[in-house]
Amino acid sequence: MRRNIGTADKIIRVLAGLTLLVLGIALNSWWGAIGVLPVLTAFVGICPAYIPFRISTCKTRVKAN
Numbered sequence: 001m002r003r004n005i006g007t008a009d010k011i012i013r014v015l016a017g018l019t020l021l022v023l024g025i026a027l028n029s030w031w032g033a034i035g036v037l038p039v040l041t042a043f044v045g046i047c048p049a050y051i052p053f054r055i056s057t058c059k060t061r062v063k064a065n
Contacts, residue, residue, distance in 0.1 A: 003045035004045075004051070005041065005042065005050075005058065006059060009042075013038035013041060013042035014039055014042045016038050017039035022035075
């Protein structure tokens with residue numbers, strides 16, 4: 001599978017995921033576990049929700065002739 005998450009998208013996902021995790025711990029709620037998903041997809045570099053829509057936030061490489 002090709003990576004479909006760019007650098008800016010990764011940063012946003014990690015920050016959002018860590019925020020959810022911290023809030024879940026602070027509020028003593030299991031809903032903070034949802035924060036694992038954006039962090040995991042950021043580190044893997046593939047978002048399964050992007051695949052059916054053919055979305056990619058990665059910069060495309062230009063081939064030299």
